[in-house]
Amino acid sequence: MKRRTFLAGTTALIVLPSVPVFAQEDIKAVAREAYIYTYPMVKNYLTMYQYALEPGGSQYKGPLNTLVSIARVYTPEDTAIITPNSDTPYSFIVFDLRAEPVVVTMPPIEKNRYYSLQLIDLYTNNVDYPGTRVDGNGGGDFLITGPGWKGEVPKGIKRVIEMPTTLAIGIVRTQLFSSDDLGKVKEIQAGYKAQLLSGYAGTPAPDAPPSIDWMPISDELMVTNYWSLAAFLLQFAPSYPGDEAQRENLAKLDIREGVTWPGADLSSETVALMKEVPVATEKEIRDEAARLTDSSKIFGTPEFMKGQYMTRAAAAQGGIYGNTVQEALYVIYAFDAQKVLLDGKTGKYTLTFTPERLPPVDAFWSLTMYDRPKQLLVANPIDRYLINSAMLADLKKNDKGEIVLYLQHESPGPELESNWLPAPAEIFYVVKRLYLPRAEALDGRWAPPPIEALP
Known part of the structure; x- marks a missing residue:
């Protein structure tokens, strides 16, 4: 459709397209870049949805901002995460940081046991690692904030960690020495806690964030409804510095924060061409992931992964939530x-x-x-x-x-x-x-x- 605009003081009717007009191959090229850029977010949201937003689902762990521990290692019955480790019993938390930060408590543990809280933003970048390597095994309370949070830090907080996105995930790994050690791991997991900052500090809770109609997602919907999912997730993921060209690509395809895709101004021809892109480009990403031989350059901080859109997509496809090499x-x-x-x-x-x-x-x-x-x-x-x-x-x-x-x-x-x-x-x-x-x-x-x- 076209948007009609009248200029003041004239009777002329000027017709302006609301989104650029492309040749077919141009649409597919722009959509390919947009798919590679957004794929890790959508893939990440698939796990977040199954873990925290689909009560009754086979992979459901618990509500948002709730830390839930699984007192066993992964088996073939666990299907929400591809290429999972089966060494360390997991604990999980899906963060919604729109209203206020969350305080996560890591208990002190013995010196020879490994544990870590991997903090992953919506883009699948590894933001920080409270735990053995960074902080030692003495434990502590860690304040996890959304982007740009400027509130007062209460006493007792060991470190403040700012997440670049308001939707994020935390994965705790606790080393298991043997099957006889599971009881001790359960004791450690009982010490992992998460609470909203207002509850931790005993202060009034801020206003609740706007309610969200969380979009359903599945492996099938990642194909048939991909672009709607990508548009939905932009509200939780501010653009990184250096991502300007990628965000311009999204806007060219009418994929914008707070706007349902497809918009009324996007032609049916463009919509049809864009819907062809996920299958072919996902195969391209799979092929790239199949060529990976080690993880030394495919997982890392937002700064480390800056501009590496295909690498980030291949890593999300081949082994989402992989650790930073250190x-x-x-x-x-x-x-x-x-x-x-x-x-x-x-x-x-x-x-x-x-x-x-x-x-x-x-x-x-x-x-x-x-x-x-x-x-x-x-x-x-x-x-x-x-x-x-x-x-x-x-x-x-x-x-x-x-x-x-x-x-x-x-x-x-x-x-x-x-x-x-x-x-x-x-x-x-x-x-x-x-x-x-x-x-x-x-x-x-x-x-x-x-x-x-x-x-």
Whole structure:
């Protein structure tokens, strides 16, 4: 449609388009850039919605601004997060910081156990990490604010952390040493708390923010209703410095904060062309994610990720909520040493650690199995989803003192089953995680051993 404007003092009718007119290929090019820019937000909102905005859903954890702990590690039944870790029982909180900040309490814990609160903005950038690496294990109260908050900080707050977006997520990881250690982890999780600042400080609560009709989202709606979701989320995500061109792209497509998409001024032809973009561009992002081999340059702070829109999208697709490299380094194995896809239907594989090549960490390491199509943990007859450093004493060594892990669908036999990481009977990948990696892992002096195909 066209907007009609009368100029004062004339009788002429001037017709002005409210959004630019593009050739078909121009629309698709602009929409492609807009999709890559907004994809991490929409992907992030999918998890937030399932965790905090869909009561009764299979993945629901609790209301907004409520910290909920899961006193177990992840299994194949957990499907809201792709490529999840199964080393550390999780605690979660989805923040709505529009009205006031939230105070999160981390309890003091023993010195040899790792824990962290990963604070992630709506764009999927890692903003901060209260916990072992940054603050030690002494615990404390951390004030989490929305962008530009200028209120009074009460006594007792250890640090103030400003989130760049009003919708955000926090993920707490608590190291589990063994199955016998779960009781202690539950005690620690009981000490994690979240409360609104007014409740913490005993002050009057501010006015409630405007009510939100939270848009439903699912994997299917991320295709069929993508642009409406992207437009909806802009109200929670102020533009970063340097994002001006991306926001101009969105405006060209009538994707604006506070405006329902598609607007009346967007032609049906443009709407139809834009709806073709998500499928093709999501495949492009998947292909980019499939080429990733480690996490050293794909997760980080807003400053670190500035301008890296495709990298951020690929990281969100391949392993959303991955840690900043100083917190954890991920080595992604999708191919064997001969550059052939890992396939549990046709292949059997080994990964060998010599005593000198064990992953160098100050916390712990693990190797976790995922099926490639769904990017989730793999159900198997022994309920083993990973092998980690806490299991070293139970792993068998060969006559050279090496630990040989067996990655295959069928058991390698009773004598070797302790070293078996079960694979699906299909294409798979594994991720090696190094929590608090040492300098030699970060600067390349340590190199991860390859996965070898058995003849």
